[in-house]
Amino acid sequence: MTTTTGGAAFDAPVNATADDILPAQGYRLRTEPGGITIRHRDTAGLRYAQQSLDQLRAASDFPAVGYDIADHPDFAVLGFLLDISRDRVPTRRTLERWLSIVALARFNQLELYCEHTFAFRDHQQVWQDASPLTADDLRWLDVRCAAPGITLVANQNTFGHMERFLRHEAYIHRAENPDGFDRGGVHRPPSTLAPPRYRLRGSAMGLPAFGSGMTSPLVVDDPGGGVTGPGGIDGPLMRGLSTGFAQSRKSSP
Missing domain, CATH: 3.30.379.10 (Chitobiase/beta-hexosaminidase domain 2-like)
Known part of the structure; x- marks a missing residue:
């Protein structure tokens, strides 16, 4: 200048x-x-x-x-990742504020990292106390992102950090260590899926429902093998996450 x-x-x-x-x-x-x-x-x-x-x-x-x-930017894609699972789950009003900040900072990708805070259709016991985002919320945000030229990316964690699923009887058989494990002298609850039984390649079993109905990409965050895009999933996925999503239960921001 x-x-x-x-x-x-x-x-x-x-x-x-x-x-x-x-x-x-x-x-x-x-x-x-x-x-x-x-x-x-x-x-x-x-x-x-x-x-x-x-x-x-x-x-x-x-x-x-x-x-x-x-x-001009040095990188074609400037992404901002927002964790929506390990603290407060953002409301629509908060997401809109985040979007305005991201746009002002000239990021062109907003990625939502999710573990258990999406209303998967067949897994209500996992998210019922978590104020989850719904498919309607994501579609709403996807439209809001389009105006400032931002790509919304839904990032569904898999494999590890699954303790909120594995604490329930219906899922414990999927755990690598159903009785938990010791780390640093502390006993911890099961948190990792057993990969030999639940390893999927490609999208034969369908993508997780998080992001269904969006025009933007979905990535799968696999702590054992990195983050993969929509065309190249090669990581353990929990079958149930691909069975569909819940209808929106939110009536206001």
Whole structure:
């Protein structure tokens, strides 16, 4: 960014044009006494240029300073992961606030990490006391994310961190250590699935229902083998998670 003496009026017209020479998501913004010009590579670049212009206009000395800004991200995907299982489960109002912050920081991917806080259709005993998100909540958020150009990604944990499932009689037979295990001198409850019996490849058994109905991707977080995308699942999944999802039970944010 460079500055000069003498800028554009607060209400100066903005001339925006596409420029294929600029990098992806890039823009160049210039303010001068003759007006404001924006060159942008794509929709994202135009959006970021307008955000920068709004921030500059918020300064009282905007008309006195001329700005020349060229910017583009070093990485095509800038993701923000929000854990919705190990603390308070966000309401729609809170998710909307997070979305505004993520958009302002120019992230273009919002990933929700989930363990037990989604209303899986056939597993109510797992989530009934957890104020879970529903399929309708995710579809609602998916639409909200589209406006600022953010991809919503549902991240369903599998394999490990399954203690909230395995504490129930209906699931304990799936545990690698049904009686729990010792770590650091402390006895802990079962938390890991037994991989030999529940290892799936591809999507033959169907993806977990978390994210069903969304237009955005689903990833599966497998502590034993990393995070895999929708086309390449190669990790232990619990069969029951692919049986469908509950109808929304939330009537307000």
